[in-house]
Amino acid sequence: MTSEIRPVRVVGISGSLRAASYNTAALKAAIALAPEGMTIETAEIGDLPHYNDDVRLAGYPPQVQRFRDQLSAADAILFVTPEYNYSIPGVLKNAIDWASRPPSPPFDNKPVAIMGASMGVLGTARAQYQLRQMLVFLNAFPVNKPEVMIGAAQTKFDAAGVLTDEPTKDFIRELLKSLAAWTARLR
Template sequence: MSTLTLVGISGSLREDSVNTKLMREAARLFGSADFIEADIEFPLYNGDVEASEGVPAKVQAASDLIGRADAVIISTPEYNKGPSGVLKNALDWISRTEGNPWLDKPVAVMSAAAGRAGGERAQMILRGFMVPFRPRILQGPEIHLAGAAGQFDETGTLTGEIYVKELTALMTQLRAMTGQ
């Protein structure tokens, strides 16, 4: 049995991002795997730039990483009732690379936000954004981490029992989708 490769994408670039913490906790609960965080700090998508300069190397690297992964975790914040512009921009850029790295890829999506809905709207919109790429997105359990700043201890470990239980179930299903 070979070691699985799990790629994580956080829709937040903030240093102390609750979405990055949630993504890392998901990876921990996924279990044994080579976990790699994709860097999605890309320039804004511009078709003229793509035409004159091509796909930036950083974008191609992220696309290749997704293509080689056995599974992907995406955690999105909710900004103004939707996913972050950073995440949407990354999806747009990656869609411009050769092939489709998302095709049939097992993907788990989750969200963390300050509000009581935990980013539910952003997550639903993100799921819609993913449709053209045709990944295999897990339908549940849905993880909407509400009041996210207070859900982690000082080491970044998720503390809410119900959230840990649900995230563990989601990661168990994601692992099963990889065939291991």
């Protein structure tokens, strides 16, 4: 008996807007390292307005609706977050706030993977743990292992932002395989 591989459509979100971001570079690496049957498209969060419930109640702005629709259509989500002041960046929190509101919050029941890169030793550990706390409220289901915390990122990417560190590539591959398996299990 053969089992059919069902495609897994993932939306990847970089929590950094910086052009030379290690996190955006890590997301690009994940796209290239995705296992067979998985596609990863990126979501733009830099054009989302600041969250304002008065605006939401009047109707989602087009760029917010685009983001929500993209998340809703995905089978799974990949967050790639830097760590700012022991937490996730404000731009990522803003995107999560927009997407978490009714009707039909698109994070609900979604499999999620998390990774992040920083120049520090801990590789975004604190930001990832705070993001996991938010996922509880969002009723999303994060992959538990492996945890991909890319420390000393400046030594793992070249000047063009290409991931060159083979052990880090292996960790990302394993995370994406776990996300695919978790998505299949939750379907």
